[in-house]
Amino acid sequence: MKMLPLLPDSPVKVVRDAARAVKRTANLMIQRVTAETFNILLGLPGMVVTEYALERQGEQEVLHLFCHHEHEVAICPRCGQVSDAVHEQEERAIRHLDIWGKATYVHFPSRRFDCEHCKKPFTESLSWVESKRRESTGYELHVYNQCKHTDQAAVAEQEGLHPETVKGIFLRWAKRAEKQRQYTLVHCLGVDEISLRKGHQQFALVLSDLERHCVIAVLPERSQKAFEAWLAGLSEAERQSIRLVAMDMWGPYRGVVRSKLSHAEIVADRFHVTKQLNDALGKIRRRLQASDPTSYERLKGIRWILVRRRAELKSEEEAKLQAALDAFPELRTAYLLKERFVAIADKIQDRAQAERFLRAWVYEAQASGLVQLVKFTQTLQHWWEEFLNYFNEGFTSGVVEGLNNAIRGTIRRAYGYHVFEHFRLHVLVEHGNLSTPIPLI
Numbered sequence: 001m002k003m004l005p006l007l008p009d010s011p012v013k014v015v016r017d018a019a020r021a022v023k024r025t026a027n028l029m030i031q032r033v034t035a036e037t038f039n040i041l042l043g044l045p046g047m048v049v050t051e052y053a054l055e056r057q058g059e060q061e062v063l064h065l066f067c068h069h070e071h072e073v074a075i076c077p078r079c080g081q082v083s084d085a086v087h088e089q090e091e092r093a094i095r096h097l098d099i100w101g102k103a104t105y106v107h108f109p110s111r112r113f114d115c116e117h118c119k120k121p122f123t124e125s126l127s128w129v130e131s132k133r134r135e136s137t138g139y140e141l142h143v144y145n146q147c148k149h150t151d152q153a154a155v156a157e158q159e160g161l162h163p164e165t166v167k168g169i170f171l172r173w174a175k176r177a178e179k180q181r182q183y184t185l186v187h188c189l190g191v192d193e194i195s196l197r198k199g200h201q202q203f204a205l206v207l208s209d210l211e212r213h214c215v216i217a218v219l220p221e222r223s224q225k226a227f228e229a230w231l232a233g234l235s236e237a238e239r240q241s242i243r244l245v246a247m248d249m250w251g252p253y254r255g256v257v258r259s260k261l262s263h264a265e266i267v268a269d270r271f272h273v274t275k276q277l278n279d280a281l282g283k284i285r286r287r288l289q290a291s292d293p294t295s296y297e298r299l300k301g302i303r304w305i306l307v308r309r310r311a312e313l314k315s316e317e318e319a320k321l322q323a324a325l326d327a328f329p330e331l332r333t334a335y336l337l338k339e340r341f342v343a344i345a346d347k348i349q350d351r352a353q354a355e356r357f358l359r360a361w362v363y364e365a366q367a368s369g370l371v372q373l374v375k376f377t378q379t380l381q382h383w384w385e386e387f388l389n390y391f392n393e394g395f396t397s398g399v400v401e402g403l404n405n406a407i408r409g410t411i412r413r414a415y416g417y418h419v420f421e422h423f424r425l426h427v428l429v430e431h432g433n434l435s436t437p438i439p440l441i
């Protein structure tokens, strides 16, 4: 393989802008442009560029590079013997990384050799493109990396590829990345449900590593069975290493942890608990809003104002909130209780102190007589120890909430991921802390 001419060692910083590049020319080992230059710039081992053509396609120019092979021999994949007997060859064109902003195709003869030892023909394998692919490995990885942050339709548009091609590339490399994932023991497991489509009762169960802040598995259904089956698939050492499980307040998950991971501490994490309280507040608001047209108008647009942190409200939002609370005493009671609850969860770090505050809070919430709040206190009492465990562990709910929000972001632009497997791989690639997949050679 031809090496790029290396820069002499220099203590100067990396070139990030043109102004600095000008100052750097004095340090560069400048070479004359020769026929060899193209091979170096193309950087495909074993390929020698002989001709090129520029083709106009609408607004774009496409670059075609015609190559031949540097070596006249190839190694038989069966026996490892070298052969120089070309059996047949056919023209192949491979899309490669853009050169100077132009979509680039590499043309070359794909050769089949005869192996004298095995008495069978073989197609030579190339290090930069996998067999039967129409894109080079470098280009496929470029497409795969773009799919991490942009929806596939936009990537297809940008690269001038068919959407199915983009999807195929993404799925193939994502599966490899998952397969090549390094095995690590999980100490704090997060169990979280994510709604896949609004209005559809379709959920996925997301399991995450709360220490490493990454998703480790996405299961197609939120059920006790699915969670149990996943745990059963772990090794004994993997199960033993889990010392804490954070979850929303859903009984069956707790049952599974108690029976299958009896050594682990269960935490009803604050993100899920306050979400339930906000849901209760939302129900009260909707009931008031539905009572008559005037109330409907007065409470219009208040939904997110009630949920968001009060300190972060803009002045007009605060005024709107104030007016709503003045007009609806029940809403005021519920809202102030919600704010107190959030303050306890935010500020208190000691379990015993949290318990004292929460007892007083439950007493008041029950005294309010608001059915939804009373129901919430019943759930909370059902999960009393687990919620108090939240105050034990110095872990902030920011992790659970952050991952949850990030995955929602993936879902939002998950245009066309009607197949669960695509969604699963997207979540893993974007939030699973996977390394760049290694090509198969």
Ligand SMILES: [Zn+2]
Binding pocket: 076, 077, 078, 079, 080, 081, 115, 116, 117, 118, 119
């Ligand atoms: Zn052979």
